[in-house]
Amino acid sequence: MELTLERCEVECLHPQHVGPLIGRVISSGDAEEVVTTFDLLADPTRARILHALSLADELCVCDLAWLLGLSQSGLSHQLRLLRERRAVERRRAGRIVYYRLRDCHIRRLVRDALRHAREPRPRAREAV
Amino acid sequence: MELTLERCEVECLHPQHVGPLIGRVISSGDAEEVVTTFDLLADPTRARILHALSLADELCVCDLAWLLGLSQSGLSHQLRLLRERRAVERRRAGRIVYYRLRDCHIRRLVRDALRHAREPRPRAREAV
DNA sequence: ACGATACATGAGCGATGGTTCATACATGGA
């Protein structure tokens, strides 16, 4: 029994494998949520910004730029993006603006990111 | 005491905050590792592919395409990228090719991704 | 051997994203 061609132009070959999965793969909404979250760390500049902020309580823009070797303008663009995605928040003191990680959710994400990056993979077969 | 202008064109304002962080922010190598890992899930198509594979032992290309509503060609491109980044591996049976998650490291990453996406954030301030 | 099927890949295209440059805005010091 072939399942009907409703999803795309190909047929389903193993309905007994696919049947139980229908409706269980993440929805578009959840997929977007995953993408938004993981995109925070899918850029080397953002990864280093978030990591630096995870090591300190808060840092001002020019200190962050200095520490990471970034231009002030480039850093400000990324900080705006991180603010919009609710990963960081800012506090103004005169003309100095301090940034910090927004909550423990982001802090844990950064920690997990480092752990994933550094832990050895299980020994894997070479073929790709 | 101002730290010297070696990193970029701006000065460092708070050397007492920045000093302890020098050398502790992730290196370029680690940052690239984080990016490679998190980029796997920073795309809705890849996120759904990996999630579908996490729900089944293995799936063939046309079943995956059918289940996710993707074109065979687009899916194959993404599978090649996932193979190259050692997230999935494949097994050929005649002209059918089955894909599966490569190891428990990827499986845990996908599980964590879903948990991150679905758990409520701490109640956050509105201002961005 | 030939045709069908499953899958892979390259080229092309449009969209997206990151950085630089220039400039604007907010604040503080003289």
Next chain:
DNA sequence: TCCATGTATGAACCATCGCTCATGTATCGT
């Protein structure tokens, strides 16, 4: 009030990315 400093933002540019289309390759059935 004026100038300096810290920060933010828009425009432009260039590189990258994801998908479609067309086609190639491997395998199976007749």
